[in-house]
Amino acid sequence: MSNHVSTSGPVPRTATEATTVDTNTHPAKKPSRVKRFLPLAVLAAAVATAFSLGLHEHLSIDALRQHRALLNGFVADNAVLAGLAFVSLYALATALSLPGGVVLTIAGGFLFGVATGAVYVVLAATLGATAVFLIARSALGSALRDRAGPFLKRMEAGFQENALSYLLVLRLIPLFPFFIVNLVPAFLGVPLRTYVLGTLFGIIPGTVVFVLAGAGLGSVFDQGGGFSVGSVLTPEVIAGLVGLSLLSLLPVAYKHVKARRARS
Template sequence: MTGLQIRLLAIIALAIGAFFLFDLDQWLTLERFKTEYARLIGYRDAHPVLATLAFAGIYIAVTGLSLPGATVLTLAGGALFGLVWGTLIVSFASSIGATLAFLTARFLFRDAVKSRFGDRLAAIDAGLAKDGPYYLFSLRLVPLFPFFVINLAMGLTEIRTFTFYWVSQLGMLAGTIVYVNAGTQLARIDSLSGILSPPLVGAFVLLGLFPLAARKFVETFPR
């Protein structure tokens, strides 16, 4: 590792360590948000621009550092800003944060992984060069795969940063709308597990598989 990589890794480790050392994760729970909801609404009404920027900044930091709490923040976006503005803010903040995590993994670990698993990584890169956007779009749609794992794993490949960004924003949009909309009905939510019903998860899975299936069909269709 270079000196710059070591310093960046140290800063990230300190930030993550401070997050848990000072129990900041307790602020990103559904119960705590519901408790502080009235106060947050008052602050939003008094300082709408600052509240928006602060919320977006916190969301970007949480997703960029791959910290727990993005789901609660997505619900908070709906509860604080409504469906339209909440979706807009969360969509951009989550995509920017994901891209930061992607770039961090690429900068810190790509060379090390390539030197050790060069042949295997080359095969993955070859597949992504052909189906990368479709594959990433499918992963983003299927809620069974943790988004932070996708961010870090994709950083180890050669997929272009801009492609990662726009495909991620488009692929995460459906799930974002579902959670932001749920956040607009915050009083009815008792747990995070009840937001995605089995039929809805199944629909996302089918929707996620559709781009790859359609591409394969087009490739095998006689011309």
Template structure:
């Protein structure tokens, strides 16, 4: 006679599912942690008043001290700027345009633009991964119809569409980072499209920053704070859109050819 408590029969059947459910629950909780850190970092940034330092007003007041420090500590200043820019993008702090102008003013348009391109891409990738960790399967498993078709089409032409969106910054930078994660784009394509897509705008803003000194002085003389609109003209904005339209042509041609071949 076999003892019913022997190892051959194992634990009661209800034990294993309970353990598995507990493990799944803990895993589900941990996947939200990167996004929680991002939100907490953004909240702390506002709590400590970082928005007052990442502004053209602060640059106007401290421009001589900042430039003097950079001149005597070029390498260390570049590292600090790169880390600050990466953190600002990763935590979705709305200061990308101002920081790009900072970079051009402090390091020149070439070095400043290169630092911004690297920092923006790394920061965007961090936010992308945090969002995908929390909501990576959201669209794939919970939507249908037109949105699903849009997601599938975006995924098939991820580089082309994302590259165009980066060229013409119609949507806020952090919104694109989050949306790309929801549309299940590979990390490699995301990084490549982001880096190359932001280069024209990055170097354009860095070049504006290189000559921002006269704008800041004029604003201070008139008793007001300088604004981004004082630097970014309508012609520059139209040039970005024209560049994006040209970049969109190959993707549209491929889509048309694909539909014709399927018909």
């Protein structure tokens, strides 16, 4: 009797081969276009609704003057609830890109004092800006980068190499509107962690300046004097912010000098 065993049947696959076949058979699904653009559409609709209702018109120094007693009384009686309400309102206004962020920052100092007001403002602004960043990155970021030309790709590479320093500069010096600085990093592939850190620390100096102004707003009201947002940004304040932004560029300058020395 022959001991030969036939091998004409199917040969068992190894675990690696099976995994490869299964992976190829079931490729990862990309998120649908509807799922990608739905948050952006909701945000756009909310922005349009807010402007059509004129909500941004209520963010003014005059509104603080008119409702001063009511606001101060509510904060005194409901400190925690008032803080949560303020942070939520500020984050929502930032996410909707409503004008009046400076007035809200002043209101933070006016209602909660310098230390607590600054913490609330920085937290709320970072939350709102991060929401915009995530929505823009998921909906448009990858599509724009895929269609980017050589110039934009070089700009993206340079920005990513020194993303934290550049973000700090953009946050420290108000050269561009806040909502523009929220969107551009999303299109240039900046990591979320870098974006959050750059926003968090970059807005602290300017926040403290306006919160300090807000903390003294009550005495201005008592004296019947006027107040303008522009009066806060004195030449000394602007010089200080510019100085901080130059310090944040030191790592970029160091990398540039180091690269030149290496080439030579």
